Amino acid sequence: MPELPEVEVVRVGLDKWVRGRRIESVQVLDPRSVRRHHDGPLDFEHSLTGCTVSTVARRGKFLWMELDGLPEPAALMAHLGMSGQLLVEEPAAPDEKHLKVRLTLSDMPDAPAELRFVDQRIFGGMFLSALTATSDGGPGGAGSMSKFIPQAAAHIARDVLDPVRSAEDLYTSLRKKTTQLKRAILDQEVISGVGNIYADEALWAAGLSGLRNTATIRRFEVTLLNEALIDVMTRALEAGGTSFDSLYVNVNGASGYFSRSLNAYGREGEPCLRCLEQGRQSLIRRDPFMGRSSYSCPVCQPRPRRIPR
Structure with a gap:
């Protein structure tokens, strides 16, 4: 999508x-x-x-x-x-x-x-x-x-790239929830425009597990996540979006190429690039998520002991 x-x-x-x-x-x-x-x-x-x-x-x-x-x-x-x-x-x-x-x-x-x-x-x-x-x-x-x-x-929240929105707004919205972090940032009434691909990419960039409980999220972590969301979306926009097949094209019929720059999504079994740079060995894992898949690093995105629903 x-x-x-x-x-x-x-x-x-x-x-x-x-x-x-x-x-x-x-x-x-x-x-x-x-x-x-x-x-x-x-x-x-x-x-x-x-x-x-x-x-x-x-x-x-x-x-x-x-x-x-x-x-x-x-x-x-x-x-x-x-x-x-x-x-x-x-x-x-x-x-x-x-x-x-x-x-x-x-x-x-x-x-x-x-x-x-x-x-x-x-x-x-x-x-x-x-x-x-x-x-x-x-x-x-x-x-x-x-x-x-x-x-x-009118029912959806302001999106990732909206200058009217701030990291504090995201923090306030997240702390009102008691759910998994990835579920929350996919909720268009919390922050709009985030889909499965960019959620995984932003969570990887921020070093956060999508299974974290939003009720425990801290301000500095939300700041990192907010910056990661903006960075991922901006880079994807510059590349023309992500395209995995012929269904997504712009108004002139050209596909996007950000899929070539993904760090987590779709990289199951491949080395985590951040861990590789830091001399660690870890492979990107894939987990089922809401009928789709989530991709993350088990080392630099540690899973919480208790996972909210």
Whole structure:
């Protein structure tokens, strides 16, 4: 599933190629991809036609485009799910096999005229969501100075790269929980945008076990974790995100390459690079976790004696 860096790469692409353009027409090719638009696909097509994309914003993995021209303030949500892609294409380009929604845009010099939503597994989708004031009075998300956020994204916490958020905010949120540390940082209401891959990478960088009890976490440990989360996300963003197959691509169809720089995730049985540098011998281990896998070093990320649920 695309995580924060992947979604931010897509947001930046949309900001470059789509912001400021009028939606001339909309074609829903698969109603399942607009199932969260409660008034149905025909209303979705009618509502968007004639609107102008004023802002492209993101909080965590939630991506939206604020629109001018609607009767009431609302944003076009684009949830990528497991395999969703937003691609800018020329009309003459062949339709993708799993093309679900097509938006034809007004002319812009040297810019493709279509925005296409492609989704193989159909877990993602597009829909309109009314805007509501942010709970803390700050900007809604990256790419926007508006103090409004779509109702569909209003429940999630500020994300790792949000400058309004601080390490102290993360510490306060974690100490309110009594659960495993990794479970907590995957909770989008604690801190948004962290997925399984980057959670393992940040925990490894901070030297913390994901099995630690959040009720025992100390401020300096949260500071280390917060710095690790920001560093991992920033480096992944610079690399264009993590890509393990052809499902994740940016708006131009290019994959990310941060998977080549992973220190923990997917490295079961390989030497821990930190331990190797310090003259120790340890191998990355893999443990089952919430139907997925967790990767960590048993030496420099020591497991607690008591493991919370």
